[in-house]
Amino acid sequence: MITVALAKGALLKDSVSRFAKAGLDFSNLLDKGNRQLMVPSACGRAKAILVRNGDVPVYVAYGQAQLGVVGYDVLREHQLPVAHLVDLGFGGCRMAVAVKDTSAYKSASDLPPHCRVASKFTHCARSFFNQLDLPVELVHLTGSVELGPITGMAEAIVDLVATGRTLRDNGLVAIEELFYSTARLVGNPLALRLDHGDLQRIIDSIRSNDHPNNFSS
């Protein structure tokens, strides 16, 4: 049986709709009353596990799920061995460096060496500042990263920006983009190699559903 790992939260609705078009109906997951973490598809041929964003690549990498949908930001941050299959196009947001809107910094390279930068995505931030050859002290936070500059703990943050409203509400402004992130269909490499066609049919069907930037097309 095929198992699909889906992320709770913002990506769930579109993920369910894309799998529905590929013939796997997990709409039970969208019921507000649903508390189950594992639900069968309506056809009974597959099941979905509902996990946190960051855990999707873990279940796919270990082969507990053959397919998964997760933001590119998570894939960049955790670097787990999963195959990137399709850029699904939805869930678009930017990984950006942001500072106080009263600050004089207009780009990341304006930041003073050894300043503190708060982020949930310290791996992404580390590699960005390394490429910039700017040594910074990264402070790992798990939520509300915008409090870093507000409390004076950090000069800047590296965080996901969708509409920009959270930044504005907190008097912050994005000054540089690290990369653009969208939802991706990922797969377990071994499962893909051993596949007799079932997985490939689902992948093809999801891929044919628009969006230009498919990796294997």
Add this chain to the structure above:
Amino acid sequence: MITVALAKGALLKDSVSRFAKAGLDFSNLLDKGNRQLMVPSACGRAKAILVRNGDVPVYVAYGQAQLGVVGYDVLREHQLPVAHLVDLGFGGCRMAVAVKDTSAYKSASDLPPHCRVASKFTHCARSFFNQLDLPVELVHLTGSVELGPITGMAEAIVDLVATGRTLRDNGLVAIEELFYSTARLVGNPLALRLDHGDLQRIIDSIRSNDHPNNFSS
């Protein structure tokens, strides 16, 4: 001005009540409509920042908050340089090893070498299994750790157990306890050393509020 870092979630209500007895009223934080992450105390002498559990020791260690309330589990996991001041007694839960209730393992040392163990608390788990001299492969998850054994990804989990209901609902059973965790009042070491009495009065007042296991008494 004194800044206090408080954790969102289960510990918040009791934390606010303990600070209220010490003369700092942060009850605004308990309003369901509150969306502010930083609120002044009713007296105006202090402010509270509302952050995620794991971020409390970060703000205290960096000195953005002089005091904070956080679970001992987080302190054990993140090992940041904060002073442990008072065991507040509430928020009690056990860090435990759990397995499927159909499993034959009766204690952690029954687990097979090199088996997989899923946890949000991989640092705590690592040091526990090291002491046991049992090599295991730790799988870091960020939520719903009980899915580890259910999906067959992990033989066991290391997780916080309060009532035990989540374990039971998922067909798991705790077989060994790593440690017992309660909420702790922590402080920034430098702020405590430079204190002219203001912080100490708050600490003393919170400490005098019962509970036997105070570290400095």
